[in-house]
Amino acid sequence: MSTTPYLMTINGRGVATPDSIRVVNPANGQVFERAPRAMTEHLDAAVDAARAAFPRWRATSLEQRQALLASCAAKIEEHADELTALFTREHGRPLAQAREEILGAAGWLKASRYLKVPVDVTEDSKTRRVEVHHEPLGVVCAIVPWNFPVLLAAWKIMPALLAGNTMVLKPSPFTPLCTLRIGALLGEVLPPGVLNVICGGDELGPMMTAHPGFAKITFTGSTKTGKRVMEAAARDLKRVTLELGGNDACIVMPDVNLDEVAESLFFGAFYNTAQVCVATKRLYIHESIYDALRDRLHAIARKTKVGDGTEADTVFGPVQNRLQYRRVMDLLGDARANGLKLLEGAPVPQGDGYFIPLTLVDNPPDDSRVVVEEAFGPVLPLLKFRDVDEVVERANRTEYGLAGAVWSADVEQAKAIAHRLDTGTVWINQNLQSTPFTPLAGHKQSGFGVENGVAGLLEFTVPKAIFIPKRAD
Numbered sequence: 001m002s003t004t005p006y007l008m009t010i011n012g013r014g015v016a017t018p019d020s021i022r023v024v025n026p027a028n029g030q031v032f033e034r035a036p037r038a039m040t041e042h043l044d045a046a047v048d049a050a051r052a053a054f055p056r057w058r059a060t061s062l063e064q065r066q067a068l069l070a071s072c073a074a075k076i077e078e079h080a081d082e083l084t085a086l087f088t089r090e091h092g093r094p095l096a097q098a099r100e101e102i103l104g105a106a107g108w109l110k111a112s113r114y115l116k117v118p119v120d121v122t123e124d125s126k127t128r129r130v131e132v133h134h135e136p137l138g139v140v141c142a143i144v145p146w147n148f149p150v151l152l153a154a155w156k157i158m159p160a161l162l163a164g165n166t167m168v169l170k171p172s173p174f175t176p177l178c179t180l181r182i183g184a185l186l187g188e189v190l191p192p193g194v195l196n197v198i199c200g201g202d203e204l205g206p207m208m209t210a211h212p213g214f215a216k217i218t219f220t221g222s223t224k225t226g227k228r229v230m231e232a233a234a235r236d237l238k239r240v241t242l243e244l245g246g247n248d249a250c251i252v253m254p255d256v257n258l259d260e261v262a263e264s265l266f267f268g269a270f271y272n273t274a275q276v277c278v279a280t281k282r283l284y285i286h287e288s289i290y291d292a293l294r295d296r297l298h299a300i301a302r303k304t305k306v307g308d309g310t311e312a313d314t315v316f317g318p319v320q321n322r323l324q325y326r327r328v329m330d331l332l333g334d335a336r337a338n339g340l341k342l343l344e345g346a347p348v349p350q351g352d353g354y355f356i357p358l359t360l361v362d363n364p365p366d367d368s369r370v371v372v373e374e375a376f377g378p379v380l381p382l383l384k385f386r387d388v389d390e391v392v393e394r395a396n397r398t399e400y401g402l403a404g405a406v407w408s409a410d411v412e413q414a415k416a417i418a419h420r421l422d423t424g425t426v427w428i429n430q431n432l433q434s435t436p437f438t439p440l441a442g443h444k445q446s447g448f449g450v451e452n453g454v455a456g457l458l459e460f461t462v463p464k465a466i467f468i469p470k471r472a473d
């Protein structure tokens with residue numbers, strides 16, 4: 001048996017595995033812990049437990065489920081200090097922002113009290129009433145990436161369980177520990193089998209999506225993997241919700257107050273070391289303010305500390321894992337090889353940590369890799385534009401369609417531009433906002449289906465129309 005204290009939670013019990021995976025601290029590149037490596041029998045046991053728990057769970061009332069989810073939130077809050085420290089260690093993000101994610105996940109679970117599965121009445125005539133109920137699907141397979149491992153798990157747990165489903169949840173192999181710990185904590189609150197957390201290497205995701213015991217897959221990750229998930233789901237027509245990659249454009253109009261907006265624009269791109277699906281990944285700046293804003297952003301980058309997340313003055317941590325570090329370095333290498341002008345921020349710690357300086361790319365061509373690809377790391381292309389039609393066309397010229405932003409003193413003008421962006425979300429004079437009540441829906445290859453809000457809740461249900469006759473008086 002593996003010797004890690006972090007166990008999987010299957011049917012309410014902690015489960016160890018014979019083999020384990022290594023967990024690395026990205027601030028120093030060192031293995032500091034191990035996590036279980038699930039094999040087929042663990043997956044089968046988790047699915048069996050979730051299936052066995054489903055009939056009783058779906059029969060609980062909405063109010064009971066809301067109350068239990070609120071107790072889950074309280075458990076996470078009680079253990080926020082421990083989870084925050086663990087989060088920074090496995091993820092790299094500075095402590096204060098790590099705490100934001102832990103408490104944000106608890107907040108998401110609590111928000112269940114304001115959500116309910118609706119019953120639609122499509123006819124209520126003299127002769128009959130037609131009610132459309134939204135019933136739970138069964139056992140949900142939830143697969144989560146490493147960039148927001150805890151919050152994105154909560155985005156799935158809350159609506160799936162609230163709608164009456166049970167779940168088997170898998171964290172990314174890069175960030176398994178907080179999720180395993182939360183699985184154990186929530187196992188103290190929820191009936192056995194309602195939420196099972198398993199963990200493993202690269203082989204586990206495909207094993208899960210191929211498993212016939214799941215009725216639904218909810219997946220957040222890259223577009224490339226999302227396509228594989230959809231293919232696997234097709235075999236037995238599992239329902240899927242896919243939240244995938246983005247290459248979000250942010251458009252800055254000439255009438256903004258540069259002193260007021262520069263810092264927000266910067267954080268909208270670089271928060272979490274730019275490992276945010278809805279981060280600004282292409283910053284379009286009107287030509288009349290381009291040089292001034294570029295210089296302000298560069299000045300902010302030069303004074304922003306990138307370092308170990310446990311140090312109090314660190315603003316951004318390392319890239320979360322070696323694979324992603326290599327991808328971003330490759331993108332930067334390509335930019336250099338093509339003679340693009342890179343504006344680097346503050347120097348980063350040397351050593352084995354996955355640190356990359358915050359880097360602005362000064363007006364690269366539209367077809368350069370740094371513009372076309374989702375960097376998912378601290379590289380931000382700044383792009384000059386002249387007029388609205390042109391910038392809208394360039395912003396939409398991508399296979400992605402997750403989110404976008406428009407900054408302008410003229411909110412009406414910004415709204416008009418927002419309507420022309422082919423994305424599921426547009427922020428005006430703000431960024432990175434999401435709420436449990438607002439659907440997040442990737443357009444084009446950024447997703448399939450919806451997370452959050454009533455629309456996201458309904459993704460965990462199937463409609464059932466009941467035709468009820470009325471007695472003629």
Ligand code: NAD
Pocket residue numbers: 143144145146147148152170171172173201202204205206209220221222223224225226228229242243244245246276277278374376402442446447
């Ligand atoms: P990834 O696709 O490599 O992995 C995501 C998860 O899928 C991990 O748990 C991984 O173990 C698992 N997985 C890998 N191969 C699988 C397979 N064949 N079948 C099933 N599961 C498999 O993504 P990542 O690198 O962890 O995350 C970064 C990506 O996620 C970025 O593209 C980012 O934009 C996207 N993302 C999207 C959202 C959103 O809401 N749209 C949110 C966060 C991240």
